[in-house]
Amino acid sequence: MAAIHPVLLCGGSGTRLWPLSRKSYPKQFAALLGGESLFQASAKRLSGPIFSAPVVVTADAFRFIAAEQLAEAGIAPAALLIEPEGRDTAAAILAATLHVAAGDPEALLLVAPSDHVIPEAPRFRDAVAAAVPAAQAGRIVTFGIAPDRPETGYGYLELQAPSEAEVAAPLPLVAFVEKPDADRAAAMVAGGRHLWNGGIFLFRADTMVAAAREHAPDLLAAVEAALAGARRDLGFCRLDPVAWAKAPSISIDYAVMEKAGNLSVMPYAGRWSDLGDWASVWRETEDEGAGGNALSGPATAIACEGTLLRAESPGQRVVGLGLTDIVAVAMPDAVLVAHKDRAQDVKAAVAALKAQGARQAETFPRDHRPWGWFESLAMGDRFQVKRIVVHPGAALSLQSHHHRSEHWIVVEGTARVTVGDEVRLVTENQSIYIPLGARHRMENPGKLPMVLIEVQTGPYLGEDDIVRYEDVYARQ
Amino acid sequence: MAAIHPVLLCGGSGTRLWPLSRKSYPKQFAALLGGESLFQASAKRLSGPIFSAPVVVTADAFRFIAAEQLAEAGIAPAALLIEPEGRDTAAAILAATLHVAAGDPEALLLVAPSDHVIPEAPRFRDAVAAAVPAAQAGRIVTFGIAPDRPETGYGYLELQAPSEAEVAAPLPLVAFVEKPDADRAAAMVAGGRHLWNGGIFLFRADTMVAAAREHAPDLLAAVEAALAGARRDLGFCRLDPVAWAKAPSISIDYAVMEKAGNLSVMPYAGRWSDLGDWASVWRETEDEGAGGNALSGPATAIACEGTLLRAESPGQRVVGLGLTDIVAVAMPDAVLVAHKDRAQDVKAAVAALKAQGARQAETFPRDHRPWGWFESLAMGDRFQVKRIVVHPGAALSLQSHHHRSEHWIVVEGTARVTVGDEVRLVTENQSIYIPLGARHRMENPGKLPMVLIEVQTGPYLGEDDIVRYEDVYARQ
Incomplete structure (x- = not known):
């Protein structure tokens, strides 16, 4: 055949x-x-x-x-x-x-x-x-x-x-x-x-x-x-x-x-679902022996029935108490609590959030890039803290910023860092400072994911404050 | 009189x-x-x-x-x-x-x-x-x-x-x-x-x-x-x-x-409440014109009635959809969703969490100390990131750690930092490294709160890895 x-x-x-x-x-x-x-x-x-x-x-x-x-x-x-x-x-x-x-x-x-x-x-x-x-x-x-x-x-x-x-x-x-x-x-x-x-x-x-x-x-x-x-x-x-x-x-x-x-x-005739809404996710995961509840992550149901409780982050506990036919999905930046019969209307809720200008309507907390991903850990008026994970062998673009300087602390793996004309290896528990305006690049030359904490300071911290000089992923 | x-x-x-x-x-x-x-x-x-x-x-x-x-x-x-x-x-x-x-x-x-x-x-x-x-x-x-x-x-x-x-x-x-x-x-x-x-x-x-x-x-x-x-x-x-x-x-x-x-x-005969449970908080804050819902923080209610929705962190959106007489309280580390009639049983939920060993049962994400407060932003196997806020004029104890080194990046205000015999001022966008075992102290000599990001690395990151030499708050 x-x-x-x-x-x-x-x-x-x-x-x-x-x-x-x-x-x-x-x-x-x-x-x-x-x-x-x-x-x-x-x-x-x-x-x-x-x-x-x-x-x-x-x-x-x-x-x-x-x-x-x-x-x-x-x-x-x-x-x-x-x-x-x-x-x-x-x-x-x-x-x-x-x-x-x-x-x-x-x-x-x-x-x-x-x-x-x-x-x-x-x-x-x-x-x-x-x-x-x-x-x-x-x-x-x-x-x-x-x-x-x-x-x-x-x-x-x-x-x-x-x-x-x-x-x-x-x-x-x-x-x-x-x-x-x-x-x-x-x-x-x-x-x-x-x-x-x-x-x-x-x-x-x-x-x-x-x-x-x-x-x-x-x-x-x-x-x-x-x-x-x-x-x-x-x-x-x-x-x-x-x-x-x-x-x-x-x-x-x-x-x-x-x-x-x-x-x-x-x-x-086998089991199939399009997982078209949270009610169908509940249907696929419910435990008939446990009151028809479906739990995911660190979630606890007390006196609940037919209820979906999802804690999507290991650091966030979700507790349901006395709920019937409720869907609760918790993430660090957004929580949905809905009656299961209204599961089809979640798109209306998202439209409402979008109308309010809430970034959570469309943007995921982890931002996936060709080289890995990052997430914002804390945001102040003039600073932001990010966790950045770079795949083995991957490299960010050679870039500079007009409005911010950056402190990088490597906490897992090893980074090869370019700042201006200098290239050096920065490994676990080492840090490096990227002054405002300096051309810089971060690479992971190793075989394991590299994790670093970036602390940005400056009056404007948007993702669009970037000048790219070279990019292996051909981005502008 | x-x-x-x-x-x-x-x-x-x-x-x-x-x-x-x-x-x-x-x-x-x-x-x-x-x-x-x-x-x-x-x-x-x-x-x-x-x-x-x-x-x-x-x-x-x-x-x-x-x-x-x-x-x-x-x-x-x-x-x-x-x-x-x-x-x-x-x-x-x-x-x-x-x-x-x-x-x-x-x-x-x-x-x-x-x-x-x-x-x-x-x-x-x-x-x-x-x-x-x-x-x-x-x-x-x-x-x-x-x-x-x-x-x-x-x-x-x-x-x-x-x-x-x-x-x-x-x-x-x-x-x-x-x-x-x-x-x-x-x-x-x-x-x-x-x-x-x-x-x-x-x-x-x-x-x-x-x-x-x-x-x-x-x-x-x-x-x-x-x-x-x-x-x-x-x-x-x-x-x-x-x-x-x-x-x-x-x-x-x-x-x-x-x-x-x-x-x-x-x-x-005036209004009074002991705010003894979430149902009484709902009672004190409900908006009769808005379906008897009570919202706090970035919360959105769609087709809800008699429902309390609280988003306790500005960065976390809460959406309620089609809920009747539900209480939902969201924090970055814990979310409660309960039927209002079961509000008195929240203590049972907390007891259940405590039995599971969940730190959220008793511990608040912000840890208040005499000198200010701190919170954990991210935790890995061998690293932790904290935000630390020090009151004007306050000082942490002179201390050292056996199992971790620390990177401090000041993002607001100015710190006076002691490391070993050296004392120096570290201001916004400056960083300093505290090697494992070094005696160190952080003070805020200024008139405004000082905010710093601490990145700890080491095999053990518990709060009890601390040796105190001097403490203005007379802690052991």
């Missing part, structure tokens, strides 16, 4: 899992369920004998996070495609399809979101394998999740007859059904002929290209031009922004699937 | 307002309602023409907090008595009484807890003034609060007849009533003959001494001995611990009031 090319879509950002998911660090990269991120779990799920290396489609802002998390998971991607801007799923999927088709027009692709939970990975891979002959025969196979409740937040796929829990091959699709009201959802789930549309597709590259050429020719042309004009940048493939801007912003369902005649459905 | 000596009791510590109130920094010192602490508001309420300087009774652990808060409020105490250990209210009140009696046996004393809220200070002072003739005539006057609800958490004072809202002079007391059940409370409030026992007393020193001699002679003897053996220490009066330990731990109500025959009740 030819290897399947996994395509992971990880360019989107939602707000319904705020404060853990923010515009600057969306939920697919968060460790929502245990030690690895949803993106990492998705990449691992689509690896093994039947898969080749994944094609990842992401946004400019997340490119280093995606690359770093893949490296951490031990997965080398076949390509990292960067969307100049978000244009919904159709353009992203076609870009990956054309990229793979350039090497092998008959290659099989499995497209999947990277922020879903499918705990039984072998079972899911079995379902993928069972769908391969149909895809090789020219069908577009969409995966249908067996519903366990009358959910009104998803679209449904209609079959000709009630399906068995496990089937050996894809079934014909009768129709797509839009998100239903509660009565319709209940009737569909009771009838057994409807499955959730999970947004996971298996197809041959040329099948998809032909379907797009027939049903969305303008879109296909724009994506072809964006890929033709793409440029290589430090291992990333940047799609051409001018061509990309001409691609309509539309989902693959609307652009192609609902018009194509060659669709099949592969039922999947 | 002779001046009244206010006696402020501020040695106690409760857990029902956790996480804001903790053993190391109890609620009377917290700015629960606005900019000043309850203790400061109490001291100001009992100041003005009819009052002399207050006598403050507190615990060893809180002596510098109390002194600092009085100085901040511009109030010079007549005495700061330090209880070697908490022995309930009877011993504390008798110690203050004997202290005042030594100067003037017929002096009037007004004893009040320092953690209650009485917003209408002039009205309360009028009630105190109206009670003076009775006290001068040898009555012990206890203040009775007109109840506005059938509260089961307080004791009641029974009158002979329903009292007017405002009376010109104290009324006879028929009986003390213990905390009632709900039915009894409702009947008492409906009858109009019962007032809440607010724990506020006005009496002549010799009246109280005589009552104690008759009803609690052992207690009086122990307190007399503790005062006789007291020693002066930096402006504090430390009661003798051996004598103090012999004083029974008992409330003034049980020890004296309930046995004395010369009690009167001064009704007070």
Whole structure:
């Protein structure tokens, strides 16, 4: 059997899992369920004998996070495609399809979101394998999740007859059904002929290209031009922004699937969740033996029921007392407390914060950069304290500041520091002073992460007070 | 009219307002309602023409907090008595009484807890003034609060007849009533003959001494001995611990009031709260126009009712969504989310945290010391970052550490730093290094608070790794 090319879509950002998911660090990269991120779990799920290396489609802002998390998971991607801007799923999927088709027009692709939970990975891979002959025969196979409740937040796929829990091959699709009201959802789930549309597709590259050429020719042309004009940048493939801007912003369902005649459905009866809000996170993690509560981090529930308590920082204790159906998510800079029935309205809360000018609405406390990350520990009128972590072998840009001087104290590992013409090694328990205006650079020449505490002083401490002279990551 | 000596009791510590109130920094010192602490508001309420300087009774652990808060409020105490250990209210009140009696046996004393809220200070002072003739005539006057609800958490004072809202002079007391059940409370409030026992007393020193001699002679003897053996220490009066330990731990109500025959009740119909739990804090601060919610700090309520949302740190946003009758109090190191009906059980939550060994159960993130305060900003395996604030004119002890070296960066003000034999001034944007084992001292010679960032490195970073050579605060 030819290897399947996994395509992971990880360019989107939602707000319904705020404060853990923010515009600057969306939920697919968060460790929502245990030690690895949803993106990492998705990449691992689509690896093994039947898969080749994944094609990842992401946004400019997340490119280093995606690359770093893949490296951490031990997965080398076949390509990292960067969307100049978000244009919904159709353009992203076609870009990956054309990229793979350039090497092998008959290659099989499995497209999947990277922020879903499918705990039984072998079972899911079995379902993928069972769908391969149909895809090789020219069908577009969409995966249908067996519903366990009358959910009104998803679209449904209609079959000709009630399906068995496990089937050996894809079934014909009768129709797509839009998100239903509660009565319709209940009737569909009771009838057994409807499955959730999970947004996971298996197809041959040329099948998809032909379907797009027939049903969305303008879109296909724009994506072809964006890929033709793409440029290589430090291992990333940047799609051409001018061509990309001409691609309509539309989902693959609307652009192609609902018009194509060659669709099949592969039922999947294993556990699945899109983790679309905190209520679904609760559902995936609740402990039925413990009053239906779901706890994460240093959280304590007393006389609570059906409640999600998440302490996202090891230094912050969360205590719930006498709560029923409450969601509480605590981070050092933001805390959400919501009734579970209002979980879908978290995006309204984020909009309210944004209107108030609160940085917590969109910005994550840890700022991820190509070389590592930093976070602000304390802020005064004329000073700021940061923790800075630099990956082994990484380097910050050669830079200077107009309005601040900096004290650096290395607390883990060793830094190679350039100040003016001088280069020296600064190791644990040593410090160095960067005067205002001095050209400086910080590197980690070692094999372990380097951690330093930076104390800035000056009248203006914004991130935009930076003059970059050289940058290995080609930033301006 | 002779001046009244206010006696402020501020040695106690409760857990029902956790996480804001903790053993190391109890609620009377917290700015629960606005900019000043309850203790400061109490001291100001009992100041003005009819009052002399207050006598403050507190615990060893809180002596510098109390002194600092009085100085901040511009109030010079007549005495700061330090209880070697908490022995309930009877011993504390008798110690203050004997202290005042030594100067003037017929002096009037007004004893009040320092953690209650009485917003209408002039009205309360009028009630105190109206009670003076009775006290001068040898009555012990206890203040009775007109109840506005059938509260089961307080004791009641029974009158002979329903009292007017405002009376010109104290009324006879028929009986003390213990905390009632709900039915009894409702009947008492409906009858109009019962007032809440607010724990506020006005009496002549010799009246109280005589009552104690008759009803609690052992207690009086122990307190007399503790005062006789007291020693002066930096402006504090430390009661003798051996004598103090012999004083029974008992409330003034049980020890004296309930046995004395010369009690009167001064009704007070103004607003009053003991802020005994988060539900009562909500009651004092709710905004009836805004759905009965009470917000404090950067908190946002969306579709909430009857809910208390408190963001105690300016850097931490709290969002409530769809909540009814919920209390959420967020601090950087601890978050409480409780149903308002369970507010009385917060102490059980704290007990649970203590059993888990969580430092947040008892320890406040800011550690107050005689010279100022510090807080931990970040903690690693082999490093810790602290923010240290030193009051003008204050000095830390001359000290050394066995297991850590320290980097200090001054970010506000100027420090005078001793390292070994060298003394130098370190000002904003300057740093200094304290090697492991070096004798060192930090002072603030200036007129403004001095702020510095300390980065410690070493294998052991506990507060107990300290050798003190000299300390202006006479600590060991």
